[in-house]
Amino acid sequence: MKIVVPIKRVVDPNVKIRVKPDGSGVDLASVKMAMNPFDEIALEEAVRLKEAGKADEVVAVSIGPQQAQETLRAALAIGADRAILVRCEGRIEPLTVAKLLRIIAEREAPDLVLAGKQAIDDDSNQTGQMLAGLLGWPQATFASAIVVDGSNVEVTREVDQGLMTLSLTLPAVITADLRLNEPRYASLPSIMKAKKKPLEELSPEELGIDVAPRLEVLEVSEPAARKAVRMVSSVDELLLKLKEEARVL
Amino acid sequence: MTERESMPVDVVVVGAGPSGLSTAIRLKQMGDAAGTDLSIVVLEKAAEIGGHIVSGAVLDPAALDSLIPDWRQRGAPVTIRVSSDAFSYLTAKRRFPIPGIVLPKALHNDGNYIISLGDLCRWLAEQAEAMGIDVYPGIAASDLLYGEDGAVIGVATGDMGVDRNGQPKPSFAPGMDLLARYTVISEGAHGALAKRLIARFALAADSAPQKYGIGIKEIWEIDPARHRLGHVEHTLGWPLTEDTNGGGFIYHGADNTVQIGFVVHLNYSNPHLSPFGEMQRYKTHPSIRALLEGGKRVGYSARAMTSGGWQSIPRLAFPGGVLAGCSAGFMNLPRIKGIHNAMWSGIKSAEAIFAALQAGRGGDTVANLAEMVVDGPIADDLKPVRNAKPLLSRFGTLVGMGLIGLDLWCNQLFKLSPFGTLRLDKPDHATLRPARDAKPIHYPKPDGKLTFDRLSSVYLANISHDEDQPVHLRLRDPNVPVSRNLPLYDEPAQRYCPAGVYEIVRTEGEARLQINAANCVHCKTCDIKDPSQNIDWVLPEGGSGPNY
Numbered sequence: 001m002k003i004v005v006p007i008k009r010v011v012d013p014n015v016k017i018r019v020k021p022d023g024s025g026v027d028l029a030s031v032k033m034a035m036n037p038f039d040e041i042a043l044e045e046a047v048r049l050k051e052a053g054k055a056d057e058v059v060a061v062s063i064g065p066q067q068a069q070e071t072l073r074a075a076l077a078i079g080a081d082r083a084i085l086v087r088c089e090g091r092i093e094p095l096t097v098a099k100l101l102r103i104i105a106e107r108e109a110p111d112l113v114l115a116g117k118q119a120i121d122d123d124s125n126q127t128g129q130m131l132a133g134l135l136g137w138p139q140a141t142f143a144s145a146i147v148v149d150g151s152n153v154e155v156t157r158e159v160d161q162g163l164m165t166l167s168l169t170l171p172a173v174i175t176a177d178l179r180l181n182e183p184r185y186a187s188l189p190s191i192m193k194a195k196k197k198p199l200e201e202l203s204p205e206e207l208g209i210d211v212a213p214r215l216e217v218l219e220v221s222e223p224a225a226r227k228a229v230r231m232v233s234s235v236d237e238l239l240l241k242l243k244e245e246a247r248v249l
Numbered sequence: 250m251t252e253r254e255s256m257p258v259d260v261v262v263v264g265a266g267p268s269g270l271s272t273a274i275r276l277k278q279m280g281d282a283a284g285t286d287l288s289i290v291v292l293e294k295a296a297e298i299g300g301h302i303v304s305g306a307v308l309d310p311a312a313l314d315s316l317i318p319d320w321r322q323r324g325a326p327v328t329i330r331v332s333s334d335a336f337s338y339l340t341a342k343r344r345f346p347i348p349g350i351v352l353p354k355a356l357h358n359d360g361n362y363i364i365s366l367g368d369l370c371r372w373l374a375e376q377a378e379a380m381g382i383d384v385y386p387g388i389a390a391s392d393l394l395y396g397e398d399g400a401v402i403g404v405a406t407g408d409m410g411v412d413r414n415g416q417p418k419p420s421f422a423p424g425m426d427l428l429a430r431y432t433v434i435s436e437g438a439h440g441a442l443a444k445r446l447i448a449r450f451a452l453a454a455d456s457a458p459q460k461y462g463i464g465i466k467e468i469w470e471i472d473p474a475r476h477r478l479g480h481v482e483h484t485l486g487w488p489l490t491e492d493t494n495g496g497g498f499i500y501h502g503a504d505n506t507v508q509i510g511f512v513v514h515l516n517y518s519n520p521h522l523s524p525f526g527e528m529q530r531y532k533t534h535p536s537i538r539a540l541l542e543g544g545k546r547v548g549y550s551a552r553a554m555t556s557g558g559w560q561s562i563p564r565l566a567f568p569g570g571v572l573a574g575c576s577a578g579f580m581n582l583p584r585i586k587g588i589h590n591a592m593w594s595g596i597k598s599a600e601a602i603f604a605a606l607q608a609g610r611g612g613d614t615v616a617n618l619a620e621m622v623v624d625g626p627i628a629d630d631l632k633p634v635r636n637a638k639p640l641l642s643r644f645g646t647l648v649g650m651g652l653i654g655l656d657l658w659c660n661q662l663f664k665l666s667p668f669g670t671l672r673l674d675k676p677d678h679a680t681l682r683p684a685r686d687a688k689p690i691h692y693p694k695p696d697g698k699l700t701f702d703r704l705s706s707v708y709l710a711n712i713s714h715d716e717d718q719p720v721h722l723r724l725r726d727p728n729v730p731v732s733r734n735l736p737l738y739d740e741p742a743q744r745y746c747p748a749g750v751y752e753i754v755r756t757e758g759e760a761r762l763q764i765n766a767a768n769c770v771h772c773k774t775c776d777i778k779d780p781s782q783n784i785d786w787v788l789p790e791g792g793s794g795p796n797y
Contacts, residue, residue: 012296014713015796018547021470021505030368032297032711032796185409187422188388189254195383 001055001148001170003046004110005080006101007062008036009071010121023219025091026121035071038116040078042176044183045146046114047079054148055112057081061104063088063097069199076194077186083199088211094122096211098130103207105135110171112153117142117175128175138168142177253405255426258288259606261404262433263390263442265293266302267366267588268574269435270373270384271316271595272602277380279603287606289382290427291374292406294389294771296713296792298374299367301771303552304797305466305500305508306366307331307358307481307585311626312592317376326368329502331358332479338647339487339497344536353657355584355634358481363500363508366588367797389791393442394426400612401569403428404442409790412717430611431602432570435595438555439773441788443576452563452572458676459578460557460638462495463774465528465747466510467706468548469541476505483585488530491645493517494638497531498585499540506547507540512585514556515677515745515778516642519687523744524774525551526692529700533693541699549709550797551747551772554587555580559635560673565598566618569611573598573622581630583637583653590627597622633660639671681780684739703749707768710748711796714767714789721789722750722764722775729783730762738780745778770795 011017011026012034018027035043049055060075060083062068072083086100105113118125132139140155144163147154157164158177168174186194204211232238243249260276262269273289280287295301308327313320320327336352338345349357374384391407404427410420434443438461447453480501489495494514501507511531513524532541555561555578562579565572579590601621605611636656641649656666695701724730734740735753740762742751748768753760771794776786 012711012713012796015711016709030299030365030371032300034296182418182420184420185422187409188385188406188425189256190422191385191388192256192383 001049001112002057002059002108002110003049003055003112003114004059004061004101004105004108005039005043005046005075006097006113006115006127007039007043007060007071007075008116008119008121009033009062009064009068010036010119013037013120019220019222023221025217025220033067033071035074036116036119036121038118038120038176038178040116040183041178041180042114042116043075043078043080044181045176048181049146049148050079059084059108059110061086061101063092063100065089072199073194074186076197076199077191078184079190080197082197084202085199086202086204086207088204091213091217092211093213093215094124094126095130095214096209097127098134099209100204100207100211101127101131102134103209105131112170113173115173115175117177128173132173135171135173137172139173139175140166140168141175143174144177144179146174146180253423253426255428257428258290259429260287260289260431260433260602261390261427261429262289262291262435263404264435264437264440264574264576265291265298265374265384265386266370266435266437266574266591267373268591268595269433270370270377271312271592272433272435272573272599273377273382274316274373274380275596275599276603277377277382279599281380283607285607291377291382291384292388292390292404292427293384293386294788294791295386295794296796297371297386298384299370300386300796301794302367302370302797303464303466303550304365304367305468305498305502305510306364306588307500308362308364308366308369309586309589310360310362312589312596316592316596323376324372326372327362327364329363329479331361331363331481333477333481334358335480335482337482337484338650339484339534341487342535344484344534351654353654353661355657355661363479363481363502365502387792389788390442391424391788393432393445394428396569396612399568401432401446401567402612403432407788407791411719411790413719415719418717430606431615433573433598433602434570434576435573436576438553438575438578439777440576441786443572444776446567446572447563450564450567452567456563457557457560457673459555459561459563460673461515461553461677461777462512462556463515463524463551463553463745463747463772464510464512465524465551466508466549467528467546469507469509469544469546470505471507471541471544473505475540476507477501478503485646485650487534488527489513489646491647493519493522494641494646494649495527499537509537509541512554514641515553515774516675516680518680518682519690520681520684520738520741521687521690521744523690523692525703525706525747526690526744529695530692532699538699546701546709548797549706550795551770553773553777556582556638557673558582558638559631560670562623564619565622566615568614571598571602571615571618579627579631581634583634583657590630593626594622597625597627633657633666636666636668636671639673640668642674677777678780678782681738681741683737703747707748707770710770712768712770712794713796714769714793716767718790718793720764720766721787721793722766722769723785723787725783725785729781731760733781734779734783735760742775742779742784745774747772747774751775
């Protein structure tokens with residue numbers, strides 16, 4: 001079985017982001033970047049499937065700037081066998097990503113596309129679903145457990161009512177939720193070996209996809225600052241404040 | 250999967266700061282010129298290169314000129330020339346500029362640049378990687394490896410994914426042994442491996458105790474109308490009292506930012522002093538408040554730096570390796586600059602190591618290292634200012650400053666010092682007076698606009714630290730904070746730590762020291778200043794710490 005894992009380079013979740021003074025976007029100059037955490041979970045799951053003998057190849061794919069190479073090297077260190085970078089500058093919308101991934105999926109013919117459920121920078125939560133639609137493959141989103149059995153895969157999803165289990169026929173698209181696994185650290189020897197693994201570079205033109213955005217960003221602004229916390233001395237005072245000031249009771 | 254691997258290399262460099270990267274680059278340049286393919290590995294504990302570098306700096310480009318002469322063409326992030334330069338003495342209400350004409354040449358900044366040192370390190374690392382040097386961020390060299398004859402034979406990188414009790418977690422990844430013919434320790438001031446080597450090989454036996462300062466820096470975006478690109482300002486005096494050394498700096502960098510910082514020398518004697526509190530108070534000076542008014546604080550960082558200078562330089566070579574940069578301590582105190590010397594020490598160490606490698610050696614003490622590294626540009630830079638720190642310590646800021654001026658002018662004009670070479674006294678951990686004999690200091694409450702508390706400051710340091718790992722701030726004796734430091738000095742760790750790591754917590758009248766290790770910004774001040782020398786700063790998991 002071959003697994004394709006899409007990987008996005010995003011601002012490191014530990015870094016506090018800042019909006020540019022002109023409101024045109026988030027300031028990315030000298031900001032630490034990292035692999036989207038949900039993609040890291042998807043990758044970990046793919047590598048575990050390989051280690052369990054269920055998969056024989058894991059291919060990491062990123063769509064982004066030249067520096068996304070570093071993120072792909074990190075994916076190779078965690079255990080992907082090879083990587084593909086589709087070089088794109090600027091803002092790339094989920095539909096464009098899904099179209100590019102579809103072409104990659106047609107070229108690579110994987111049995112499974114295992115993606116993160118969303119990227120933590122734009123929180124779109126669209127790419128996996130759109131990709132499944134474009135490919136005409138079954139999909140299971142928000143996976144918290146994945147069991148592969150021959151040409152079938154059982155996916156447990158975390159939904160509002162509890163846990164839902166779906167059975168899908170491969171090939172399929174699955175998106176990973178937070179509790180699917182705890183990703184490993186890359187060890188120094190594996191980081192060293194990752195330098196020698198193959199990394200192919202493609203352009204969107206080669207894949208025949210127009211990456212120009214179809215949406216216009218009007219403004220990016222920071223959320224309003226939270227008001228200072230006030231300590232109250234009694235339950236009665238709390239109730240009074242909730243009634244008269246916050247007007248929530 | 251869990252077995253430790255090992256790998257032989259020619260040289261392993263611990264720390265990707267200006268000295269470590271300069272060592273690696275110069276070594277590779279010499280190897281390439283001689284047709285020798287050297288394997289060089291650089292390890293950096295920060296999650297990315299420059300992540301632990303306290304950045305706001307003025308660079309004297311002399312060493313960069315020597316290392317990479319065409320750095321301008323190659324797009325080094327060194328672009329903002331110092332355009333104007335001010336040096337002032339502050340009182341609580343007023344600012345007294347010292348005319349440039351009375352300042353000796355060493356204190357002028359003509360030809361220097363305002364840089365982000367983090368950006369410069371990232372750029373140097375890119376140059377290094379393009380040359381074929383392996384640079385690994387996120388990897389902590391947590392231990393030294395010794396051979397049978399006691400010489401250093403390399404370093405061990407730390408295990409990742411270990412829980413608080415030292416047990417492997419599902420994410421466990423073992424560390425690795427890097428076996429090197431020579432090991433370069435360039436961890437910056439008071440490095441965790443450097444301090445062990447200095448003790449083990451008695452490298453400081455013939456030098457004065459190293460002296461330190463703690464620098465706390467904030468980055469502000471200010472009103473463009475008040476921003477003067479390339480303007481550099483240094484201040485002495487308020488808010489410190491005469492008997493406490495230190496001063497402030499304000500650098501106007503790119504995009505309407507200013508880097509504003511305050512340094513307090515760690516030989517201060519009043520245990521009630523808080524370097525963090527002094528930094529906050531500094532900004533309330535009328536001249537600085539006016540500059541920052543309406544601006545926004547966007548960055549916070551802190552780091553100990555060396556200040557002993559010439560008299561405190563230890564022996565640099567030990568069996569199997571060398572100390573470079575501020576692991577040895579090449580900061581020029583009156584110039585408030587050290588990057589050029591850090592780079593010089595890297596360049597010169599590389600030249601000495603290369604000669605040894607070419608002679609087929611390894612694992613021994615590099616010959617003539619002190620002469621090669623220290624004589625030349627570093628001596629020219631540090632020797633004339635060697636009395637600055639002792640004069641400040643003995644005579645206080647105002648008189649000390651006058652005497653330093655006299656000393657520097659004599660050096661500039663007659664190449665001699667009226668004071669000879671003054672000695673440095675006690676190490677910084679031995680300078681505190683008992684709390685009851687010292688005047689309490691009341692710091693104003695933060696207003697959340699100009700002045701802040703520790704926690705909202707640390708928030709801006711972008712710390713990542715998996716709390717489920719062994720505590721990296723080890724107490725040699727867990728009772729000392731409460732049994733000795735608290736009654737005698739009111740446990741100064743509560744105040745000297747710029748990140749709020751140390752808190753005295755009282756439950757039912759019972760005091761105990763709580764260590765919030767996940768707040769640590771890796772400044773090393775606790776390891777330096779603890780009056781009982783009871784805190785051992787060891788390396789946390791690689792990738793932990795701030796992301797500046």
